[in-house]
Amino acid sequence: MSTWLLTASLNTGFVQNDNYKFAYALCGILDSVSGGGAEEPIVQLLIRDTYTLANCYIRILANTLTNAATLRSRVDAGNGNIAISLTALTSGVFEDAVNSDNLTTGELVNTEIDAPSGGTSITISLISYTLTSDNDVPILMAFPPSNSFNDGYLRFSPVGGDGTDSDTETERQITMRAATTLSNLSVYHDNNAVDQATTVRLRVNGADGNQVISIPNWLPEGLTEDAVNTDAINVGDEVCWEIDVTASTSGSISILNIHCKSSSTGRQIMAGYGWIPSNLTLYNTVEGRFACIATEADTQCTARCAFTARNMCLNLYQNSLDGTSSVFTLRKNGADTTLTISVPNGTTGIFEDLVHSVAFIATDLLNWKLVTDGSSGNIEFSFVSFQLDQPAAPPPGAPAGGSVAGKMIAGELI
16 A cells, blocks of 8 residues: 655645635646636546545635635545534634545546635645555656647647646756556647647657557647556656647647656655746745745645655756755655755756655645846746655665766766
């Protein structure tokens, strides 16, 4: 049995006004669509195994609602068992540590917040759950911003975080450090006005993977799945998603939700994309949108299960800082851990810390810290991530550090 963390976040806060019902994805960027209606499927996660969804956690930055709002899990567009009453005029952390939902294959899952009339709004920075499986099947999911892909586009997206795309594949690849088989690639699209089919596929080491989805031109919005093909991923493989609209000569299509399942005791916890200037110390949630803020408490969530964090990975592709370095660090209970990457000024690429690991228990708080120095310039990166390993104890033969071709490993002298 393995348990993983799922987090959807927007550190600067997503504002939901009173007298609205919104639906949210389980991980990725904390954005929403009108809940309880035709748009809810945009944020739904298609379940392709058996799981227990539990331990819902929400952090509210501000709350001027004069009546209590309600957070619920949603299963197949109906209310699930998880429910939290968000007290009127109260910010901070709310949790449901009691109720859970038993999920089975084919079900569609998301979060809903119902804010009644009265007052103004609530501002939410993160919503998080634990997902438990008897079969060691974590989920990779990116809920990107409302990305519109025009005719002729060929774009690449990371397999987690907020899914922000690029026309350069290497800027969106992650180095996988756990062998796995990826399957059940699923894509939600809308606003489909392209004149030829759109292709979404997994890419492995710069080549087409086996999983592929072809969305016919003009096909109305909906979720499409490749339930046949799989991709065997080896340790060290570089993976990302590709959105290919090059066959079309007119129109555009929106790709809003990409996810797949994995067969591994490790799950990639990814936060991105980020554009950060010089001379700052900022904090971010561990998964979802990377929108750094100066108040660490607003970015923290509890682990709510025991696990080991290892194999930190950073994809940084623009670096004009004039100082010495920028430093990314995983934080535990408001203190730096040994899981850290320091990037010298002017250096770009994929960076990893394969040397260190950090043990977490259910009550530990975790988040990212980023320190940039210098007086001018900025860095731009696709994501920063770590591998959440189950079981919690370090497995035999864990990496002992060293070099990887084409990479910088934390602790190396350069």
